[in-house]
Amino acid sequence: MNAIIERILTKFGDMELVEKFSNLTNSDFNSLMLEIFQSRASDITPAEMVKAFQANRFCVPSKIDPAAYRNLETEFLSAAQELDIKAVLLSPSAPFASSSVFGCVNQNNIVSAVRGTEILSDPTNMLAIIIAEKLKNKKADNTTPIHYCTTARVLRAQVFPNTGRHFTHFGIFCIVSSGKDNGSYGCEMALFQKQLLFYKKLLWDKYDANLSIALRKRHGYSDADGFLDRIAELIKSEFSDTPLSLNLEHEDNNYYKGIGYTIYMEKDGNKIVIGDGGFVDWMQRMTNNKKERCLVSGIGLDRLLIC
Numbered sequence: 001m002n003a004i005i006e007r008i009l010t011k012f013g014d015m016e017l018v019e020k021f022s023n024l025t026n027s028d029f030n031s032l033m034l035e036i037f038q039s040r041a042s043d044i045t046p047a048e049m050v051k052a053f054q055a056n057r058f059c060v061p062s063k064i065d066p067a068a069y070r071n072l073e074t075e076f077l078s079a080a081q082e083l084d085i086k087a088v089l090l091s092p093s094a095p096f097a098s099s100s101v102f103g104c105v106n107q108n109n110i111v112s113a114v115r116g117t118e119i120l121s122d123p124t125n126m127l128a129i130i131i132a133e134k135l136k137n138k139k140a141d142n143t144t145p146i147h148y149c150t151t152a153r154v155l156r157a158q159v160f161p162n163t164g165r166h167f168t169h170f171g172i173f174c175i176v177s178s179g180k181d182n183g184s185y186g187c188e189m190a191l192f193q194k195q196l197l198f199y200k201k202l203l204w205d206k207y208d209a210n211l212s213i214a215l216r217k218r219h220g221y222s223d224a225d226g227f228l229d230r231i232a233e234l235i236k237s238e239f240s241d242t243p244l245s246l247n248l249e250h251e252d253n254n255y256y257k258g259i260g261y262t263i264y265m266e267k268d269g270n271k272i273v274i275g276d277g278g279f280v281d282w283m284q285r286m287t288n289n290k291k292e293r294c295l296v297s298g299i300g301l302d303r304l305l306i307c
Contacts (some may be wrong), residue, residue: 030116058157062167064305069171069305073151073301076202076301079201079202080149080198085194086147086148088127090120090126091120091126092152093118094117094125096112096116096117098118098129099118109156111157119155120155123172123174123298124174124176124296126150126152127149127150127176127296128178128294131146131176131178135178135287135292136286143180145187146177147176148175148177149173149175150174151172151173151301152172153169154169155168156168156169167302170301170302171302172300174297175198175277175295177191177195177294177295178191178294179191184230185230185231188258188279188293189234191279191293199211199299203263204242209266210265211242211266212244212245212263213242213243213245213261214244215244215247215259215261216246217259219257220256220257220281225248228248228258255280256278256280257279257280260276260278261277261297263299274303275298275299276298278297279294280294280295282294
């Protein structure tokens with residue numbers, strides 16, 4: 001990418017052009033980009049559309065049966081609402097930098113747009129932003145934990161391996177749970193238990209799938225070993241029929257804090273990763289309140305339909 005940008009800047013004879021554009025106000029930047037897009041769009045003819053479609057991997061439709069996919073969305077959302085997890089219907093766009101701002105994702109892996117937006121790439125970020133806005137404006141109170149969920153089709157720009165299980169756009173069901181620290185990891189355990197209860201109820205009971213969980217220790221908690229032990233004890237006591245494995249090596253990936261976990265599903269002899277989750281510090285950073293606790297998790301809907 002750097003070589004391409006250098007070539008372009010050299011062509012224009014201004015090596016500071018990117019910096020100049022970056023220093024524009026949001027309003028001026030949007031106006032400039034809209035004018036550029038309008039100019040480029042006016043040069044495209046209808047006859048060129050098929051070729052443009054063929055050349056753009058972001059526009060290829062999914063091979064998933066749409067009726068089966070919609071039914072799966074309904075099953076997940078209905079099951080969540082039965083457990084008092086509030087369902088939200090998200091916009092297909094998100095605020096610009098809504099993923100990269102937390103230091104988790106490179107903006108180059110997001111399809112950026114104009115008017116201060118980007119194409120939705122992770123619905124967990126959006127649910128967390130929605131909850132944070134409600135907390136900051138006293139529209140919600142998470143002294144008693146609150147839980148939001150959604151299904152969304154997301155688009156990501158990174159190049160995926162050609163495995164038949166990786167897609168440029170795909171469906172996600174996710175839960176974001178929010179609460180306030182009450183000591184001894186009580187809040188974290190309540191959030192974790194709620195989400196795991198949902199996945200057990202739906203995937204164990206409804207789909208008769210053999211699930212297992214892998215817990216991984218992450219940086220972000222002063223007593224990482226103690227925190228991991230408490231969550232492991234919760235799984236062993238409340239979900240004793242679920243195989244549990246532990247990875248005790250610290251891993252810092254700027255995403256999960258304290259612990260991350262992976263959900264595996266085994267059916268007809270095949271074992272695949274269908275989802276993951278963990279605690280994040282996004283709510284603390286958005287509300288400037290160190291008491292905030294947030295647990296996120298997501299399940300790949302497409303994988304359930306092709307496994």
